[in-house]
Amino acid sequence: MIVKAQDFLSFLIKCQKESLGGFRQVIVPRKSRNPEDNQQLFEEINDSTEPVLESYRTIDPLRALFYFSRETLLPADKGKKRLIVGAKGCDMAAFQILDKALINEDFVDPVYQAWREQTTIISTDCAEICDSCHCTLVGGKPYTDQNYDLNLSGVGQHYLITIGSQKGEELLKIMKEVVDLSLPQGDEIDKIKKNRDAVVVKLNEQNSRFSRSEDYSALRKSDIEGWIDDSKSCIGCGGCTNICPTCYCIIINDDSTGEEFIKVRSADSCQLHGYARVAGGDTPRPKMYQRFRNRYLCKFDYMKSNFDMIGCTGCGRCIDVCAGEIEFREVVQKNMQLPKVQE
Amino acid sequence: MAQTNPYKTFAAEIYEIIDESPTIRTIRVKPEKPIPFRTGQFIELTIPNIGEGPFTPSSSHHISDKMDVTIMKAGFVTEYVHKAKVGDRIGIRGPYGTCYPIDEWKGKDVLIMGGGVGMAPTRSLFLSLLQDIDNYNSITFLVGARTPNDMIYKQHIQGWRDIDKVNILRSVDRVPEGEEWNEEVCLITKLLSKINIKPEGNPVVVCGPPIMMKFGTMDLLKYGYADKDIYLSMEKKMYCGIGHCRHCVIGQYYACKDGPVFTYDKVKNEENIWE
Ligand code: SF4
Numbered sequence: 073m074i075v076k077a078q079d080f081l082s083f084l085i086k087c088q089k090e091s092l093g094g095f096r097q098v099i100v101p102r103k104s105r106n107p108e109d110n111q112q113l114f115e116e117i118n119d120s121t122e123p124v125l126e127s128y129r130t131i132d133p134l135r136a137l138f139y140f141s142r143e144t145l146l147p148a149d150k151g152k153k154r155l156i157v158g159a160k161g162c163d164m165a166a167f168q169i170l171d172k173a174l175i176n177e178d179f180v181d182p183v184y185q186a187w188r189e190q191t192t193i194i195s196t197d198c199a200e201i202c203d204s205c206h207c208t209l210v211g212g213k214p215y216t217d218q219n220y221d222l223n224l225s226g227v228g229q230h231y232l233i234t235i236g237s238q239k240g241e242e243l244l245k246i247m248k249e250v251v252d253l254s255l256p257q258g259d260e261i262d263k264i265k266k267n268r269d270a271v272v273v274k275l276n277e278q279n280s281r282f283s284r285s286e287d288y289s290a291l292r293k294s295d296i297e298g299w300i301d302d303s304k305s306c307i308g309c310g311g312c313t314n315i316c317p318t319c320y321c322i323i324i325n326d327d328s329t330g331e332e333f334i335k336v337r338s339a340d341s342c343q344l345h346g347y348a349r350v351a352g353g354d355t356p357r358p359k360m361y362q363r364f365r366n367r368y369l370c371k372f373d374y375m376k377s378n379f380d381m382i383g384c385t386g387c388g389r390c391i392d393v394c395a396g397e398i399e400f401r402e403v404v405q406k407n408m409q410l411p412k413v414q415e
Numbered sequence: 416m417a418q419t420n421p422y423k424t425f426a427a428e429i430y431e432i433i434d435e436s437p438t439i440r441t442i443r444v445k446p447e448k449p450i451p452f453r454t455g456q457f458i459e460l461t462i463p464n465i466g467e468g469p470f471t472p473s474s475s476h477h478i479s480d481k482m483d484v485t486i487m488k489a490g491f492v493t494e495y496v497h498k499a500k501v502g503d504r505i506g507i508r509g510p511y512g513t514c515y516p517i518d519e520w521k522g523k524d525v526l527i528m529g530g531g532v533g534m535a536p537t538r539s540l541f542l543s544l545l546q547d548i549d550n551y552n553s554i555t556f557l558v559g560a561r562t563p564n565d566m567i568y569k570q571h572i573q574g575w576r577d578i579d580k581v582n583i584l585r586s587v588d589r590v591p592e593g594e595e596w597n598e599e600v601c602l603i604t605k606l607l608s609k610i611n612i613k614p615e616g617n618p619v620v621v622c623g624p625p626i627m628m629k630f631g632t633m634d635l636l637k638y639g640y641a642d643k644d645i646y647l648s649m650e651k652k653m654y655c656g657i658g659h660c661r662h663c664v665i666g667q668y669y670a671c672k673d674g675p676v677f678t679y680d681k682v683k684n685e686e687n688i689w690e
C-alpha cells in the first residue's frame with residue numbers, strides 16, 4: 073500500500089494522543105537540537121516533533137529501547153505497548169543476535185522479552201548515509217528484509233508500505249481507518265530498487281578503502297603490538313560498547329530487602345577495568361590494550377561462534393562517539409593484515 | 416522451556432555455621448523448597464540488602480532439602496557471609512551450569528585435586544561419589560592448603576579415610592611456627608608422585624586457585640592423563656548465571672552455561688583460561 077508522508081505523520085501523532093491500537097507510546101527519530109552534530113535521536117513523538125524517517129540511523133541504538141541501561145528483572149518490569157518507527161537495517165540486524173542471546177531455549181530475559189512482544193516496529197529504508205556507516209562492509213544492507221512488522225520505503229512524498237508480520241497487518245488495518253491508503257501505481261517497486269541500489273553504491277564507495285577479507289579468525293592471530301598501538305588513544309570510557317546495537321553486557325545488582333528478593337540489571341562495558349574481575353581481585357584483562365582487543369575479538373570471533381553471525385552490523389556509532397577518535401574500520405583492517413610475529 | 420523467570424530466588428535459612436579456617440566458613444542452609452542440583456553446578460547466593468555471588472555447593476547432590484556452601488572471605492559479599500548468624504535468611508537461585516558426569520565414571524579410578532577453597536566443590540563431588548561408592552573402583556582425594564590452619568573440613572578427614580576404597584593425601588605449602596602438621600609439606604601437585612593410578616581412561620578433577628589449576632593440569636598431562644579426562648572447574652565472574660551478562664565468557668564459551676565444569680580439551684585453545 074501507499075501512504076502520503078504527511079498522512080502517515082498525522083497518523084503517528086493520533087496514535088500517540090488517542091492511544092489508537094492501544095499504543096501507549098510512539099517513538100520516532102528526530103534531528104539533534106545541536107545544529108553542529110548531524111545526528112538523529114529517538115524520541116516519544118509530540119506535536120512539535122519533526123520526525124526524520126528516511127535519512128540514516130539514529131545515534132542511540134535501537135537496542136537501548138529494548139534493553140534499557142537499568143531495569144528490574146525480579147520482579148520483572150512489565151513494559152508497555154508501543155510503536156517504534158524509523159528503525160534501520162543495522163539496528164534490525166542486531167535483533168538476530170539479541171534475540172538469540174536473551175530469548176533462547178535455556179533462559180529468557182523477562183524484561184527484554186516483554187519489550188519485544190509489546191513493540192511494533194516500522195522500519196524505514198535509509199535514503200542517505202553518514203561518514204561512519206558501513207553496513208555493506210559487514211554483509212548488511214541500508215534497508216531491512218527481516219524482523220520488521222511494517223517497512224516503509226520512500227518514493228517522492230509517499231511511502232510504500234510492506235507488511236512483515238501479523239502485528240504489522242493489524243497495524244495497517246488501524247491505519248486504514250484513519251488515513252487514505254492507495255494501491256501502488258506500478259513503477260514504485262522499480263523506483264525503490266533504484267533508490268536502494270544508489271545508497272548501496274554510496275556505501276561501497278565510502279568504505280572501499282577499508283575493504284578486508286571475511287576471515288576474521290585472522291584478528292585473533294594478529295600481532296599484539298598492533299593492538300597496543302591502536303589502543304594508545306583509548307581512554308577506556310566504554311562509549312563504544314554502550315552505543316553498540318549488539319552489545320548487551322550487563323551486571324546484576326541485588327536490591328533485595330529483608331522481605332523481597334529484587335534483582336536489577338545495569339549496562340556494563342568490557343572496556344572498563346573492573347569488568348571481569350572475580351572475588352579476590354584477579355581480572356583476566358588488566359591492561360587497556362587487552363580490553364580494547366577483547367572488544368574486537370568478541371564482535372568478530374566469539375559472537376560469530378555464539379550466534380553464527382559477527383557482532384558488528386556496521387552502524388558506525390562507535391566511530392562517532394569515540395573519545396579517542398579511533399577509526400574502528402581501520403583498526404579491523406589493519407590488524408587483519410598483521411600476522412603474529414612470534415609466540 | 417524457560418517460561419519462568421530465571422532470576423526467581425528462593426529463601427533459605429542458615430541453621431549452622433562452621434568456621435573451617437580463619438578465612439573460610441561453611442554455612443549450612445535449609446531452603447524454603449528443595450533445590451535439586453548435580454554436583455559441579457553452582458548457585459547464585461543472595462545476602463539481602465548486600466548482594467549476590469556465584470558459589471558451588473559443598474554438600475552431596477543426593478541431598479536437596481539442605482545445602483552446605485563453603486565460602487572464602489574475598490570481597491564484599493563474602494565479607495557479609497562471614498558476619499552472618501544462625502537463623503539469618505539468605506536467597507538462592509539456580510542451580511546453573513554443567514556438572515561432573517559421574518554416571519560415566521562407573522568402575523573407574525577417580526582422582527580429585529582440591530586446593531584451598533577449591534576443595535569446596537570437590538567435597539560435593541566426593542560426597543556424591545561416596546553415596547554410591549560401589550560404582551567406582553577407587554576414589555583418591557588430593558587436598559592442598561597453604562598452611563595447616565588453612566586446611567578445611569579437618570573434622571571429616573578421619574571418617575573419610577576409614578572408608579574402603581578411599582585414599583586421601585593432604586599437603587600444605589608450609590608449616591608456620593606454632594602450627595602442627597604430620598602429613599605432607601609440598602605443593603599439592605607434588606602429591607601426584609605419591610599415588611599409583613593408571614591414568615588411561617580414568618577421570619581427574621581439578622579445582623583450586625588459577626595457578627594450581629594451571630600447574631596441576633600440566634603435571635597431570637605429564638602423568639599421562641588425556642586432555643578429555645581432565646575436568647576443570649573454572650572460576651569466572653558469573654553475574655547472571657544464565658549466559659546473558661557475558662562476563663564469564665572464555666572465548667566462544669560461557670563459563671556459566673558451557674561450564675563451570677569443562678574438560679581441558681574443550682578450553683585448551685582459548686585465551687586466558689587460567690586468569
Ligand atoms: S561495533 Fe561499532 S559499527 Fe559495529 S555494530 Fe557496534 S557500534 Fe556499530
Ligand code: SF4
Pocket residue numbers: 305306307308309310311312313343390393394395396397398
Ligand atoms: S569509545 Fe573509544 S575511547 Fe571509549 S572505550 Fe571505546 S575505543 Fe576506547
